[in-house]
Amino acid sequence: MPEPRPLKVFLCHAREDKPQVRELYRRLHADGIEVWLDERSLLPGQDWKVEIPKAVRESDVVIVCMSPVSARKEGFVQAEINFALDMALQKPEGTIYIVPAKLEECEVPDKLSRWQWVNLFEDANDGYEMLMLSLKLRAKNLGASLVPPPPQKEPARTASSQPQIQKVSLPSSTKIVAAANQRKLEVYTLANMEFVLVPKGKFIMGGTADNEKPKGGIDIPYDYWMARFPVTNAQYNDFIAPVKAKHPVENWSKIKDHPVVNVTWNHAMSFCMWLNDEFAHELPDGYTFRLPTEAEWEKAARGVNGLEYPWGNVFDPTRANCEKFAQTTTPVGQFSPRGDSPFGCADMAGNVWEWCHSLYEPYPYKAGDGREDETVAESRVFRGGSWANDRNAARCAYRYFNVPDRLNDGIGFRVSASPISPV
Missing domain, CATH: 3.40.50.10140 (Toll/interleukin-1 receptor homology (TIR) domain)
Structure with missing residues (x-):
């Protein structure tokens, strides 16, 4: 039967x-x-x-x-x-x-x-x-059925006032190092992707360009976890393969470890929704997979002291894919750990622009002023510069934007594990 x-x-x-x-x-x-x-x-x-x-x-x-x-x-x-x-x-x-x-x-x-x-x-x-x-x-x-997905085993959590994500034991030969301060990092695996912790607290946000002012202290009152790398072609294929959709990158199977490009903000949001469908059981209560807010992205990229670039205040062409380094995308992590941020995030300068959750609005950044409203069909922020841009666009404070259905071969995204509402 x-x-x-x-x-x-x-x-x-x-x-x-x-x-x-x-x-x-x-x-x-x-x-x-x-x-x-x-x-x-x-x-x-x-x-x-x-x-x-x-x-x-x-x-x-x-x-x-x-x-x-x-x-x-x-x-x-x-x-x-x-x-x-x-x-x-x-x-x-x-x-x-x-x-x-x-x-x-x-x-x-x-x-x-x-x-x-x-x-x-x-x-x-x-x-x-x-x-x-x-x-x-x-x-x-x-004669139809209502069969819930099979229950997933909850990861062990420590008793703490702050939600915790289960740590993954790394092989003894593996060392994860943030080049900016040479400390070892703990790496967490969620949804088959690597994440690093960004602790709650204040950081310096903004810069010297008109749309980066005023520069000053911004408080993010919660811990969150940022993906170490942008979403790759292989990871994006896991999302679209079950429904036999066309991959946005031609010949992607030859560059599986490169960041996916030609994805809109709406595509990135759909990817995050799929992650929640499949892997929400791996998250602490009240947390979700989503695009990082502009503030979450910038803090993960520059640390708390307002670095100009993820690794420091002086541009180094050997630490990022920009300024005609490759004229196309490179494998994620190629510049790690030397190009990593203080929290251990790689590829936050160059390679691909990364969509953020936030609408493009003037500073100062305020999470509760409507800029994190997902229903508004107006321009969204992307950050980090791409392989096609110069060192200025690779600055951690540099802001750019476009309509949510914009796509090209220099725009990708990464995922955060953050509170459902950033407000």
Whole structure:
């Protein structure tokens, strides 16, 4: 007898409600539901005007996520709802197909008023339990299954007021050294990538250029872990291979250890979401894999004392891939440890620009002023310079930006393990 297929659910929502919708996605996925979410399911190069209606058509349930914003928003979210309504007309009477879900207090649009809505913002757990009862009933009627992913063994954690990540024992012949101060570093493996600890506290942020002022002390009030290297071609392939998407780098298999390029901010965010789907169990409570904020990136790159470059205050062409060193990307870690930051991060000067979580806004940096809002479709920061840039762009304080769907052969990213909200 063939195994029952999973229940397929489509999340219809406005872009402005993305943070709440991501959380709903994570809960549904953890409960064994195959969820279609645009930033997770829509692949680079696919035509969203074709794929989204196809996904609605193939879904067993469409959850329409509602808020004051979505209720008055024009555009494709309304087209999605209308398409789902057309599909509902083809279902037998009494079928649970459209489920309106309130993310905030709002009026239910007339065209959805015939279906009972669920409240996911007051007594959110009760509302989610009611939603799951409906989805389980729909699955039963279809002969579909809700099989949660197999439980993962939690890593050992030490009793401490600060979350800890399990340390990985390195071979005795391996020495991880930060060139700036020659101290040995502890390296942690999470999601099959190497991370280093960046302790909480103040650091010097900013520089002398107009968009780097004012220069001064910024406090990051939490520990976080920064990937030692940018995401490589091989690691990015692990993300896209299961869905048979085209790799953004031609002949990537010949340069597996080079940083991935030709990825947008949205692609990088989707990669982080995939990491959380697969490896969130390796993180301390309250932490997530995401792009680093601009402040997190700069502190990891220059240390607490405001170094000009990761290794010191004087440029050294033998420590970074920039200023026509290679005219293309080089393997990650090629300049380690001599080019490492005080915390042990490699390739933070040159090789590839790295997308940050933050919107491009004036200094002083304030995490709570809206610049870390993931729903805003405006220019995002990238840092570090690339193989195609000069020493000025390789400075730790240098800031550049572009629209979130920008891609080229000099832009990549690295991942941090940080609090879910940096505010």
